[in-house]
Amino acid sequence: MMQPVAPAVLPVAPGKSGCPINMTMELLGDRWSLIVLRDLMFSTNTHFRELLGASLEGIASNMLAARLTKLVDAGLLSRDDDPSHRQKVEYHLTEAAIQLVPLITELGAWGARWLPTTPELAIRARLLADGGPELGQRFMDELREIHVHRRPAPGNGVLAELTAAYEEIARAEAHPHA
Incomplete structure (x- = not known):
């Protein structure tokens, strides 16, 4: 199967060092980013309310919104209009997140x-x-x-x-x- 073309690097700010472990930790090392990615990977939930309601850890709505924005901005998620409802958006994993x-x-x-x-x-x-x-x-x-x-x-x-x-x-x- 042909894999989608991913950007050469994700659109993130330079880190405190060029160390790949440090850069990964700066991007994903907060309390919620990997949990949000996990929830998108292991469920069919793609809408904000679904992710919020299914959160086993009880993420707050403002924290979920902030992490979704961060992950979209970093190129790990896409944010798309939901074709079934004009006031909803869907979040999807990108190739980098997969x-x-x-x-x-x-x-x-x-x-x-x-x-x-x-x-x-x-x-x-x-x-x-x-x-x-x-x-x-x-x-x-x-x-x-x-x-x-x-x-x-x-x-x-x-x-x-x-x-x-x-x-x-x-x-x-x-x-x-x-």
Whole structure:
């Protein structure tokens, strides 16, 4: 599959140093940016109200608005008019954000290994890590279809598999003796 052409570099201000780790941390190291990207990656939510209402961490509306603006300005999200409602906008991952999947996979796997996480919230990270680069690539390809090409999420794709695993464990945790 042909990948969309991404800009040579993202439109961000020079950092305190030219170190790529420092530059990445300056862009994504705040409390909410990776969480907003995670929520767009692992759900079909693309509208402000959907993202706000589904936030497990309870992001405040002003903080969500600020992070969405920051991520759009940095070239990690696109902001487009919703064709179904003239007063709504949709947020979509760009190619640069989709290429963060391996990083988010590794962060999730590390957190699932070393931190006191809950089983239902750790399952997606574990499945992606256990699936290796091939599953990660399939997930990135699917995200391109959804966010770059604006096609609906397939009912049998990686996102559906990850969501089903999450829901199954969440049900089991809610009804442990059922």
